[in-house]
Amino acid sequence: MNSIKAxxxxxxxxxxxxxxxxxxxxxxxxxxxxxxxxxxxxLHLLKSFEPQLLFIDIRMPVMSxxxxxxxxxxxxxxxxxxxxxxxxxxxxxxFSALDYLLKPIDADELLNSFTRFIEKQNNHTLxxxxxxxxxxxLNVTDKKEFKLALPTLPGTFFYKPEEIxxxxxxxxxxxxxxxxxxxxxxxYTLKNYEDILLNYGFIRVHKSHLVNRAHVxxxxxxxxxxxxxxxxxxxxxxxxxxxxxxxxx
Numbered sequence: 001m002n003s004i005k006a007x008x009x010x011x012x013x014x015x016x017x018x019x020x021x022x023x024x025x026x027x028x029x030x031x032x033x034x035x036x037x038x039x040x041x042x043l044h045l046l047k048s049f050e051p052q053l054l055f056i057d058i059r060m061p062v063m064s065x066x067x068x069x070x071x072x073x074x075x076x077x078x079x080x081x082x083x084x085x086x087x088x089x090x091x092x093x094x095f096s097a098l099d100y101l102l103k104p105i106d107a108d109e110l111l112n113s114f115t116r117f118i119e120k121q122n123n124h125t126l127x128x129x130x131x132x133x134x135x136x137x138l139n140v141t142d143k144k145e146f147k148l149a150l151p152t153l154p155g156t157f158f159y160k161p162e163e164i165x166x167x168x169x170x171x172x173x174x175x176x177x178x179x180x181x182x183x184x185x186x187x188y189t190l191k192n193y194e195d196i197l198l199n200y201g202f203i204r205v206h207k208s209h210l211v212n213r214a215h216v217x218x219x220x221x222x223x224x225x226x227x228x229x230x231x232x233x234x235x236x237x238x239x240x241x242x243x244x245x246x247x248x249x
Contacts, residue, residue, distance in 0.1 A: 003029065003030075003031035003032065004027075004029050004030045004031065004032075004052050004053060005030075005031070005032040005033075005034075005049065005050065005051045005052055005053070006023065006030045006032070006033050006034075006051050006052070006053040006054070006055065007033075007034050007035070007036075007042070007045055007046065007049060007051040007053070007054050007055070008020065008033070008034075008035040008036070008055045008056075009035075009036055009037075009039065009042035009045075009054065009055070009056045009057065009060075009065070009068070010035075010037060010055070010056070010057040010060070010082065011037050011039075011057060011060040011061060011062075012037070012057070013037055015057065015082070015103065016035045016036075016037060018104075018105070019055060019082070019105060020033060020035055022105060022107060022110055023110075026107055026110060026111055027110070027111070027114050029114075029118075030053070034049050034051070039060060039062050039063045039068050040062075042056075042068060043068060043071060043072070046072055046077070050076075050077075051077050052077055052078065052121065053077060053078050053079075053080065053114075053117055054077050054078070054079050054080070055080050055082055055101075056068065056069070056079060056080075056081060056082065057081075057082050057083065058081055058082070058083040058085070058089055058100075059083065059084075059085060065081060066089070066138060070135075075127070075128065075131055076124065078117050078120065078121060078127060079098060079099070079131070080099045080100065080101060080113050080117065081093055081098070081099070081100040081101070082100065082101045082103060082105065083100060083101075083102060083103065084102070084103040088143075089138065091137075091143060091146065091196075091199075092134055092137035092138045092146065093134060094195075094196050095133075095134075095137050095146045095147065095148050095149065095196065096130050096131070096133045096134035096137055096147075096149050097130050097149040097150075097151055097156075098130055098131070098134055099113045099116055099117070101113060126151065126156055129149075129156050130149055130151075130156065133147055133149050133158050143200070144160070144161065144162065144200070145160065146160070146161070147159060147160055148160070148161065148164070148196070148197075150176060150184055150186050151186060151187075152184050152185060152186055152187075153185075157184060159176070159178060161197060161200040161201065161202070161212065162179075162212075162214065163178050163179050163180070164176055164177070164178060164179075164197075164202075164212055165177045165178060165179060165211070165212055165215045165227055165228060165229050165231070166209065166210065166211045166212060166215070166227055166231070166233060167190060167193055167197075167202075167209070167210040167211075168190075168208055168209055168210075169189065169190030169191075169207070169208045169209070169210075170185075170208075172187065172188075172189055173185055173186065173187055173188075173189075174186050174188055174189065174190050174192075174193055177227075177229065177231065179215075179228070179229075181229065190208065190210060193210065194210055197210065201213045201214055203243055203246050203247070204239070205225065205233060205234075205235045205236065205239055205243050206233070206234050206235060206236045206239065207236065209233050209234065211225060211227065211233055213246065213247060215227050215228040215229075216228075216247060219235070219243075219244065219247060223235050223237070223240065
């Protein structure tokens with residue numbers, strides 16, 4: 001593997017020092033690391049240092065991480081956002097299949113993020129598509145307008161929650177079924193999408209099934225849901241009471 005150049009932009013000196021030490025200790029592949037607490041110096045370093053990986057804080061007083069990135073004409077690097085706040089922006093990030101680290105940063109989470117960076121590092125087309133979708137999500141006024149990025153083998157697709165009828169877990173994969181009668185298989189677990197979609201009207205009805213409540217037609221006494229595409233989905237016995245209560249809301 002070629003040596004990796006990384007840049008940290010964060011207005012908190014202690015946060016910069018902590019992340020720097022963690023990178024030096026856990027990620028020897030990052031041979032060259034620069035840091036700054038000044039957003040304008042950060043913009044300069046993005047051009048002069050040309051890092052492959054940027055760790056950037058979301059909330060900074062002079063300019064947010066998002067505002068800074070809007071000033072970069074060509075995003076030829078990968079981004080891992082860092083934040084101490086569980087905020088609106090995190091949903092936009094997660095919907096866009098981009099990476100973020102919650103402070104205080106956990107070593108395992110840092111390593112997982114770096115592994116995902118390596119996997120996607122040379123796919124600039126994908127990185128741009130994900131980032132453009134992220135900017136869309138960040139700029140809409142209603143979270144219902146968020147688009148979920150679904151990376152698959154043929155390419156990356158973007159869907160609003162209302163266009164998703166249901167999800168079915170298959171080992172470490174998840175199959176999506178849409179209102180346009182198509183389906184997609186992604187290499188992420190159902191749990192990953194459950195965490196993202198639970199606040200958007202989706203219900204876990206079975207260990208293998210997540211459904212969009214808006215697309216449930218009825219619940220039959222045999223323990224099956226009928227969906228808007230006429231498919232049937234089993235409700236597990238231990239989830240039955242919770243599922244019925246959520247459907248009645």
